[in-house]
Amino acid sequence: MIVVIGQMFDQLKVVEWFRSDAVLPNLIASIIVILTVFASRAFAQRWMRSREWLTEELRLGWRVRVNNIAVLVVLLTLIGIWSAQLQTLALSAIAIAAALVVATKELLLCISGSFLRTISRAFGVGDRIEVSGLRGEVINLGFLTTTILEIGPGNQRSGRAIVIPNSVFMSQSVVNETYTEDYVLHLFTIPVVVDQDWMMREELLLECAYEVCEPHIEAAREHMNKLAIKHNLLVAQTEPRVMIHMKEADKALFAIRVPTPAREKNYLEQLIVRRYLTALVTRTSGKDEVVTDVAAEEQVDS
DSSP: OHHHHHHHHHHHTGGGGGGSTTHHHHHHHHHHHHHHHHHHHHHHHHHHHHOTTSOHHHHHHHHHHHHHHHHHHHHHHHHHHTHHHHHHHHHHHHHHHHHHHHHTHHHHHHHHHHHHHHHHTOOOTTOEEEETTEEEEEEEEOSSEEEEEEEOGGGOEEEEEEEEEGGGGGTSOEEETTTTTTEEEEEEEEEEEOSTTHHHHHHHHHHHHHHHHHHHHHHHHHHHHHHHHHHTOOOOOOSOEEEEEEEETTEEEEEEEEEEETTSHHHHHHHHHHHHHHHHHHHHHHHHHHHHHHHHHHHHHO
């Protein structure tokens, strides 16, 4: 940045006008103008004081007018005298400002991103966010950067810290996964094959979700009600629910939404999935055993 500004100074010769031959005559003319104007002002004020027919109000009003006129005359005259030098200085100032903007572009964007993050209250320390493909928990907020503790595949902490420049927040959307604070409504999907047992699988998944989330349903309902009142929103249903999305003609996705503590959603998701798979295998195995027993009885009878 210093090099860029130095080059701009060298190219434009900002201080050259101080060495110009016109400086000394302009300086002498400026001094003469200032002395003349202020001497005239002093003479005018003395003349007004010597006139007894002027009332105090008139004398005060004219004194103010004379002072303002004197200042205006001095300014206009000095601008006329130094117009060439002022033009050079103005052009140099614009060039320096442009060089500063170019040299500090990234820094200005980072500071602007920090200001945007602060006034929007998008997230704070301890929140879990995702931005520009990076996901993690915020551990530090600065004027230029934001540091997050990375959450990798499987929703597990990788142990790595990621430093994100705040300029990213000016152009990228930020997802705050813990915006609703203590409790969230967590949504995840489970693929299933569409056959005669798909309704049994749906009921089984819903049963497992209720068993795992039952201790949190009431607390989550109270929390969501408070948020709805605070932000003027519709009250969200907190009970576990399953929605079905058709992926192909014979395949579907069970999208299940459950209330969970914000910091335990991945843990509870794993509990639900494991309990569902265990119950599904157990129930399917039981059906196979029943079918086998019935077939054996038919063979004995025959």
